[in-house]
Amino acid sequence: MNKTININLGGYAFTIDEDAFETANHYLNTLTRHFGGGEGAAEIMQDIETRMGELVNRNKGTRTIVNKVDILEAISVLGTPEELRDIDFAESTTNEKKKDTSSFQIKTGKRLYRDGDDKVIGGVCSGLASYFGIQDAVWVRVAFVLLGLAGGASFIIYAVLWAIVPVAKTVSERLEMMGEPTNVNNIAKMVKEELEELSDKLHDTFSKKDSKFSCRKSPKQDNTGDPKTSGWTWDMKTRQPEKLEAPYNHKDFV
Amino acid sequence: MKLDNMKAQMRKGVLELCILNLLSAEAMYTSDIIEKLKSSQLVVVEGTLYPLLTRLKNAGFLEYYWMESNYGPPRKYFKITDEGRTFLKGLTDSWVEINEAVSLTSHKS
Numbered sequence: 001m002n003k004t005i006n007i008n009l010g011g012y013a014f015t016i017d018e019d020a021f022e023t024a025n026h027y028l029n030t031l032t033r034h035f036g037g038g039e040g041a042a043e044i045m046q047d048i049e050t051r052m053g054e055l056v057n058r059n060k061g062t063r064t065i066v067n068k069v070d071i072l073e074a075i076s077v078l079g080t081p082e083e084l085r086d087i088d089f090a091e092s093t094t095n096e097k098k099k100d101t102s103s104f105q106i107k108t109g110k111r112l113y114r115d116g117d118d119k120v121i122g123g124v125c126s127g128l129a130s131y132f133g134i135q136d137a138v139w140v141r142v143a144f145v146l147l148g149l150a151g152g153a154s155f156i157i158y159a160v161l162w163a164i165v166p167v168a169k170t171v172s173e174r175l176e177m178m179g180e181p182t183n184v185n186n187i188a189k190m191v192k193e194e195l196e197e198l199s200d201k202l203h204d205t206f207s208k209k210d211s212k213f214s215c216r217k218s219p220k221q222d223n224t225g226d227p228k229t230s231g232w233t234w235d236m237k238t239r240q241p242e243k244l245e246a247p248y249n250h251k252d253f254v
Numbered sequence: 255m256k257l258d259n260m261k262a263q264m265r266k267g268v269l270e271l272c273i274l275n276l277l278s279a280e281a282m283y284t285s286d287i288i289e290k291l292k293s294s295q296l297v298v299v300e301g302t303l304y305p306l307l308t309r310l311k312n313a314g315f316l317e318y319y320w321m322e323s324n325y326g327p328p329r330k331y332f333k334i335t336d337e338g339r340t341f342l343k344g345l346t347d348s349w350v351e352i353n354e355a356v357s358l359t360s361h362k363s
Binding site for chain 1: 288311327
């Protein structure tokens with residue numbers, strides 16, 4: 001049993017199975033995205049839809065309801081998005097590809113930011129290191145300290161830079177800091193890296209916690225590092241619930 | 255240099271010539287154009303033709319009008335414009351040249 005839907009496909013009225021409808025809808029949507037920005041895309045889609053209607057109408061013959069096979073046959077005649085990508089835009093892509101790369105790059109120049117992820121004080125040195133393409137920010141830090149000790153004004157310079165250089169917060173700012181073009185690929189790469197970093201961090205924290213829990217003999221012995229979730233704990237000796245000396249306010253939980 | 259890519263490029267150049275050729279004789283319904291081209295083995299999937307037709311139309315080589323149909327919704331008929339004929343003339347000339355060049359080089363041995 002299948003639910004049916006009434007549709008208008010390119011001027012043909014059909015009663016169509018739900019799964020067939022999903023297939024057709026997905027196909028047309030994919031194509032729309034494929035032709036998306038191109039010239040006359042709406043018109044192309046209209047033509048394709050009309051033709052699809054015609055093909056489906058022919059396939060279904062005298063049946064009342066359009067099924068998935070009808071749709072799949074029509075798609076095989078019209079061509080899957082992959083087939084269409086290979087052939088029809090072969091010519092126009094040469095120009096469009098060039099256009100694409102340029103339009104996706106918003107800004108390519110390097111910009112000076114403070115690196116909040118790699119900082120000792122304010123991330124000024126690591127920001128400068130990225131800006132000048134120095135692999136290791138340590139050298140910039142050493143230079144700053146040496147200049148400061150030699151009577152230079154590097155401490156003041158540092159303070160001023162700290163105050164006026166913005167910290168790279170967003171992904172695109174971080175890319176700009178490293179001088180990589182701000183395009184979709186790089187942003188995706190960056191986000192992926194950051195997620196991996198984050199999951200590593202989380203993993204580390206949890207494994208530390210685990211080891212802490214495993215070597216602990218009783219909750220009383222080291223309750224300094226314990227996560228205090230409620231004010232109550234179980235005293236092993238008295239076997240009575242016991243209120244911890246809570247270093248927090250009750251208000252925090254209300 | 256990929257064979258598939260070259261093939262696609264060649265097919266594509268010739269495809270426009272064929273469409274214009276077909277339409278220079280008479281105005282045709284889109285699906286009929288496709289049937290003709292498919293019988294000539296030039297078209298693999300139909301979807302490739304619609305962008306092509308739209309491009310030719312936007313370039314001013316083709317124009318279309320709607321015709322009522324007994325079987326379904328109104329049909330889009332394409333016909334060639336004067337500009338299109340001039341373009342077709344140019345294409346045909348260069349096709350003849352290419353054809354000569356190819357046959358000249360391939361029958362040399």
